[in-house]
Amino acid sequence: xxRTKQTARKTTGAPAPRxxxxxxxxxxxxxxxxxxxxxxxxxxxxxxxxxxxSSKASxxxxxGMNQVRSELPAPPMLADKPQYCTNCKNGGTVVECDxxxxxxxxxxxxxxxxxxxxxxxxxxxxxxxxxxxxxRNIAPYQAWSSAETPTTFHGAATQRDxxxxxxxxxxxxxxxxxxxxxxxxxxxxxAYQHLHPYSLDQLVLVDLVYDFSSEEGISxxxxxxxxxxxxxxxxxxxxxxxxxxxxxxxxxxxRGDLHYAPGNQGSAEVLSVLxxxxxxxxxHLISNGGSAGKRSSSLTxxxxxxxxxxADARADxxxxxxxxxxxxxxxxxxxxxxxxxxxxxxxxxxxxWFIREKRPETVxxxxxxxxAHTDIYIxxxxxxxxxxxxxxxxxxxxxxxxxxxxxxCKSIKPWRKPKVKQAAAESGPTQVVxxxxxxxxxxxxxxxxxxxxxxxGKMNKTERGDWYCVKV
Numbered sequence: 263x264x265r266t267k268q269t270a271r272k273t274t275g276a277p278a279p280r281x282x283x284x285x286x287x288x289x290x291x292x293x294x295x296x297x298x299x300x301x302x303x304x305x306x307x308x309x310x311x312x313x314x315x316s317s318k319a320s321x322x323x324x325x326g327m328n329q330v331r332s333e334l335p336a337p338p339m340l341a342d343k344p345q346y347c348t349n350c351k352n353g354g355t356v357v358e359c360d361x362x363x364x365x366x367x368x369x370x371x372x373x374x375x376x377x378x379x380x381x382x383x384x385x386x387x388x389x390x391x392x393x394x395x396x397x398r399n400i401a402p403y404q405a406w407s408s409a410e411t412p413t414t415f416h417g418a419a420t421q422r423d424x425x426x427x428x429x430x431x432x433x434x435x436x437x438x439x440x441x442x443x444x445x446x447x448x449x450x451x452x453a454y455q456h457l458h459p460y461s462l463d464q465l466v467l468v469d470l471v472y473d474f475s476s477e478e479g480i481s482x483x484x485x486x487x488x489x490x491x492x493x494x495x496x497x498x499x500x501x502x503x504x505x506x507x508x509x510x511x512x513x514x515x516x517r518g519d520l521h522y523a524p525g526n527q528g529s530a531e532v533l534s535v536l537x538x539x540x541x542x543x544x545x546h547l548i549s550n551g552g553s554a555g556k557r558s559s560s561l562t563x564x565x566x567x568x569x570x571x572x573a574d575a576r577a578d579x580x581x582x583x584x585x586x587x588x589x590x591x592x593x594x595x596x597x598x599x600x601x602x603x604x605x606x607x608x609x610x611x612x613x614x615w616f617i618r619e620k621r622p623e624t625v626x627x628x629x630x631x632x633x634a635h636t637d638i639y640i641x642x643x644x645x646x647x648x649x650x651x652x653x654x655x656x657x658x659x660x661x662x663x664x665x666x667x668x669x670x671c672k673s674i675k676p677w678r679k680p681k682v683k684q685a686a687a688e689s690g691p692t693q694v695v696x697x698x699x700x701x702x703x704x705x706x707x708x709x710x711x712x713x714x715x716x717x718x719g720k721m722n723k724t725e726r727g728d729w730y731c732v733k734v
Contacts, residue, residue: 346460347369347370348428349366350420354368354369356368357373359383360384361384361388362388363427364428365385366386369416369417370415371414383407386403387424387425389401390425403415423618426618428617428618429616429617431461431464431558432464432465432504433616434468434504434506435450435454435466435468436468437450437451437470438472438508438539439471439509439511440510440512440522442525445469449508449604450510450608451467453506453508453612457613470483470486470539472539473523474522474528475522487541490544491543503557504616505548505557506616507548507562508561509536509562509565510601511564511565513565513569514529517568517574518568518569518576519531519535520535531575533582536582549585549586558616560589565593566594567596569593576639579591579593579641580647583642584644589643590642591640591642592638593639594639595637596635596636599636603631606629623638623716626638626729629652630652630726633651634657634658637649637651637661647734648732648733648734650729650730650731652729653728654727656679656680658727660694660707660708661730665705668701671701673698673700676698677696677698677699677705678698678699681696691721692709714731715728715730716728717729
């Protein structure tokens with residue numbers, strides 16, 4: 263049966279009367295739309311006021327929001343349903359589709375003030391693709407089961423996706439970082455801020471810092487994990503069923519071992535470090551979605567490329583992935599990986615997986631900039647890892663970086679327009695040849711066996727390039 267509800271708006275525009283500065287009387291306005299600003303619930307506000315008073319009384323400087331929030335209790339749970347319109351991505355008065363999880367707001371469709379008993383509502387996507395069909399059903403849109411005339415849908419597309427899912431899940435963003443790695447500016451923090459508008463009252467940041475150089479450091483981390491486990495079992499996180507986890511550390515370039523102490527003091531085999539960071543009890547709670555019985559989880563390891571390039575290290579990542587704590591694990595191949603280059607990818611992958619219910623690799627076509635820096639490795643339980651390589655005909659053909667200097671005559675950026683060869687029309691390009699303008703030296707790059715084009719269509723020779731994938 264069709265059901266309406268009221269949800270918070272998240273846009274930054276709303277009508278307001280014009281006044282001179284400083285002339286508004288207190289109590290005459292209304293609550294702002296959260297927009298891109300953090301907005302505390304009453305539960306948070308009371309706790310933060312208490313913290314502010316205690317810090318003022320003690321003379322201690324109050325910690326930043328990111329540090330405090332990870333220690334605060336999670337906010338009260340809302341209904342486990344999407345809160346935002348599938349078209350405009352905003353809140354307000356929304357009606358739930360009786361076929362899928364999507365909702366549509368009163369600005370995009372006229373919602374009757376009263377709905378007959380047993381009335382069914384069909385969202386635009388279910389009308390276009392009845393039964394999940396891939397083809398489109400082009401016919402007058404009838405949203406209401408009792409309607410005799412077509413329904414008017416207001417407005418045009420305001421974003422790139424057409425009628426995507428726009429979930430409002432209860433997410434824990436779990437940052438696990440070596441003590442020498444700052445949280446500010448890290449991809450974990452970027453993902454948290456990016457997901458915030460979609461999950462205003464159900465998003466929690468937990469920051470765990472580790473230093474295993476001493477027994478005391480190990481004990482401190484274990485206690486922090488025990489505290490988190492207790493929150494997930496019986497505390498404020500018991501109904502949080504989605505976990506976006508980020509491990510930020512360094513790797514040994516020769517072996518791919520993960521650093522377990524700051525200052526390059528020591529490293530250990532990948533599996534042993536991951537087991538220490540995410541012990542079995544925590545892993546099982548993540549895989550079971552806390553106590554909610556529903557789960558969605560991901561792990562992104564932000565470390566230099568030997569983690570996935572070295573065979574033994576990559577095998578350890580696969581073994582850890584096969585324990586099925588996470589739906590997928592992401593790693594990066596660049597030897598001198600710079601995590602900030604992956605910020606946009608990490609944010610979009612989190613949105614795709616937790617908000618849109620899309621696979622993380624579906625966002626790669628929009629991320630040629632990170633592709634120019636590193637290949638992306640995605641591991642899934644009981645499957646071979648997949649390497650995704652960005653390809654540009656003159657810059658990085660088939661994922662192989664082009665030298666900026668001719669190895670023969672030493673000219674800088676000497677290459678002519680590349681020649682593209684292919685064995686057959688259906689197989690696509692198989693070789694790219696670059697020729698030095700000065701000495702005519704040729705550099706040939708062949709497509710590796712098993713490498714397939716991931717992006718659709720013919721070779722894209724613009725700056726966006728293409729993505730290829732190959733199992734490893």
